[in-house]
Amino acid sequence: MSNQTFQPAALFAERMSIIPTSFIREILKVAARPEIISFAGGLPNPKFFPVDAIKAAADKVLTQDGRGTLQYTTTEGYQPLREYIAARYKQKQGLTISPDEILITNGSQQAIDLLGKIFVDKGNKILLELPGYLGTIQSFSAYQPDFGGVRLNEDGVDTEQLAHLYAKHRDIKLFSAIPNFQNPSGTSYSTEVRERVADVLESYNTVVIEDDPYGDLRFIGTRQPSLKHYLGEKAVMMGSFSKTVAPGLRLGWIVATKPIMEKLVVVKQAADLHSNYFAQRVMHQYLIDNDVDAHIATICKAYGEQRDAMLTAIEEFFPSEVRVTKPEGGMFLWATLPEGVVSMDLFDKAIKQNVAFVPGKPFYVEADDYRGGGENTMRLNFSNADAATIREGIKRLGVVMEEMLVAVA
Ligand SMILES: Cc1ncc(COP(=O)(O)O)c(C=O)c1O
Numbered sequence: 166m167s168n169q170t171f172q173p174a175a176l177f178a179e180r181m182s183i184i185p186t187s188f189i190r191e192i193l194k195v196a197a198r199p200e201i202i203s204f205a206g207g208l209p210n211p212k213f214f215p216v217d218a219i220k221a222a223a224d225k226v227l228t229q230d231g232r233g234t235l236q237y238t239t240t241e242g243y244q245p246l247r248e249y250i251a252a253r254y255k256q257k258q259g260l261t262i263s264p265d266e267i268l269i270t271n272g273s274q275q276a277i278d279l280l281g282k283i284f285v286d287k288g289n290k291i292l293l294e295l296p297g298y299l300g301t302i303q304s305f306s307a308y309q310p311d312f313g314g315v316r317l318n319e320d321g322v323d324t325e326q327l328a329h330l331y332a333k334h335r336d337i338k339l340f341s342a343i344p345n346f347q348n349p350s351g352t353s354y355s356t357e358v359r360e361r362v363a364d365v366l367e368s369y370n371t372v373v374i375e376d377d378p379y380g381d382l383r384f385i386g387t388r389q390p391s392l393k394h395y396l397g398e399k400a401v402m403m404g405s406f407s408k409t410v411a412p413g414l415r416l417g418w419i420v421a422t423k424p425i426m427e428k429l430v431v432v433k434q435a436a437d438l439h440s441n442y443f444a445q446r447v448m449h450q451y452l453i454d455n456d457v458d459a460h461i462a463t464i465c466k467a468y469g470e471q472r473d474a475m476l477t478a479i480e481e482f483f484p485s486e487v488r489v490t491k492p493e494g495g496m497f498l499w500a501t502l503p504e505g506v507v508s509m510d511l512f513d514k515a516i517k518q519n520v521a522f523v524p525g526k527p528f529y530v531e532a533d534d535y536r537g538g539g540e541n542t543m544r545l546n547f548s549n550a551d552a553a554t555i556r557e558g559i560k561r562l563g564v565v566m567e568e569m570l571v572a573v574a
Contacts, residue, residue: 185527188299201521202521203546204520205521205544209412209548210467210468235443237438239439240430245449246452249452258391265423270440271437272405277300279433284338285310291311291337293314295530298343298348298376315330317350322358339373340371341374344377345379346380349523353494354389359392372400373401375402376403379408379495384493403417406448410452468547471551471555475498476489476498479559487500505573506570519561520561522543522562524542
């Protein structure tokens with residue numbers, strides 16, 4: 166039978182022309198060549214994956230309850246894992262959360278998608294940070310919203326602009342925020358900014374998505390109160406085991422109060438019935454049998470040293486006109502080149518010197534009142550290279566930057 170009548174391009178939903186394909190994936194392909202020093206990735210350091218402890222946990226759950234572990238389960242997730250997460254919020258942040266307010270998801274990436282599905286209709290106004298997390302831009306794009314962007318300053322989101330946008334539009338449904346060691350910029354919201362965000366949002370019927378996969382990875386200073394602490398049920402929190410245990414298990418969660426949770430459970434069920442039950446059981450066994458805080462402290466110590474190595478090398482080798490953020494945790498820092506220096510051009514030159522990073526432009530959502538920007542910015546990941554490699558890579562980048570600065574002068 167002839168297939169001439171089959172033209173899938175004519176069948177795709179309208180949204181498929183709107184969802185951005187992952188530009189980073191293309192960059193990572195280039196950056197994966199063995200000779201390249203890559204600051205482009207966003208991967209946790211596999212050195213710290215607790216392989217033996219996960220193996221022991223898997224063995225234990227299979228031995229003790231093999232058949233139960235391999236069965237279907239409830240959409241909400243494994244109750245003891247939900248209880249563990251709720252208890253940890255109490256212990257670490259003083260937040261009182263019922264296990265019933267926690268939904269286990271397939272990584273926090275799925276949480277973003279489910280939230281988009283329950284809240285966003287075509288043309289709804291939603292706000293993202295500038296720069297913002299690419300996974301959020303991609304997920305929400307499928308729901309065809311009217312994006313708006315709010316600048317990030319050194320101490321977090323620009324609350325004046327946030328107030329202005331809410332006052333101007335009045336019907337903004339969602340504001341998606343990453344208050345701790347943001348991906349991509351590494352910035353964190355100060356206590357004052359958090360308080361101010363809460364003040365601004367107090368009088369609006371809106372939801373704040375508090376995306377917090379990096380909160381435990383703090384190597385400087387002390388934990389700040391969550392936005393949920395100030396905003397209560399208006400804040401929907403998300404968390405993840407990807408950065409503290411292992412991303413391959415794909416386990417994250419959403420914290421939401423009853424009316425929102427009821428809708429989330431419906432769309433989660435429709436999406437995949439429930440998150441991988443075996444992975445949930447293994448994760449829970451791992452968490453209760455091991456000293457998780459000691460494990461996180463080990464990761465923080467290493468990432469903190471790698472962050473220091475990068476900042477020291479930047480001080481030594483980058484032209485003085487280049488500004489960088491000084492993250493207190495997480496995995497990334499953000500560099501801003503002088504106006505007119507295009508980081509995509511820098512990328513092409515840097516690759517010839519076998520060093521890679523991610524140019525900043527794709528992290529800036531294209532919004533109605535925001536077009537362009539970010540061409541002179543770049544993301545540098547410090548979690549995945551040792552200090553000597555970081556120093557060498559930054560040195561090479563510095564040389565290429567100097568050349569470009571001379572060229573645009
Ligand atoms: C800000 C942010 N949110 C969510 C995610 C998704 O993480 P996961 O699905 O592994 O929990 C990431 C991953 O890098 C991230 O950086």
